[in-house]
Amino acid sequence: MLPLSLATWIARLGGFYLLLGVAFAVPFAFRWVNRMDPVAAHGTTGFRLLILPGSVLLWPILLGRMLRGETAPPVEHTAHRDHPA
Numbered sequence: 001m002l003p004l005s006l007a008t009w010i011a012r013l014g015g016f017y018l019l020l021g022v023a024f025a026v027p028f029a030f031r032w033v034n035r036m037d038p039v040a041a042h043g044t045t046g047f048r049l050l051i052l053p054g055s056v057l058l059w060p061i062l063l064g065r066m067l068r069g070e071t072a073p074p075v076e077h078t079a080h081r082d083h084p085a
Contacts, residue, residue: 018056025055028062036062036071 029048033055034041055062 021056021059024059024063025052028055028059028066032066036065038071 029052033043033048033051040047
């Protein structure tokens with residue numbers, strides 16, 4: 001059984017992660033996404049609200065891509081794409 005103190009810390013860490021995610025996602029969805037994807041510059045408010053939940057959860061990945069200046073989508077590596085024809 002999980003001790004109450006450990007469960008409390010896990011819940012606090014989860015809450016802190018989500019708090020950081022919201023703090024990142026709001027400016028990302030309404031301003032910074034334009035830097036990563038030029039097509040998103042023409043996105044509507046509805047589009048920006050749709051990407052908000054994913055931005056909250058995936059903020060470390062998105063922040064890393066922003067800091068590295070990556071603007072193109074990542075290249076997918078699968079057995080079908082990597083196999084020479």
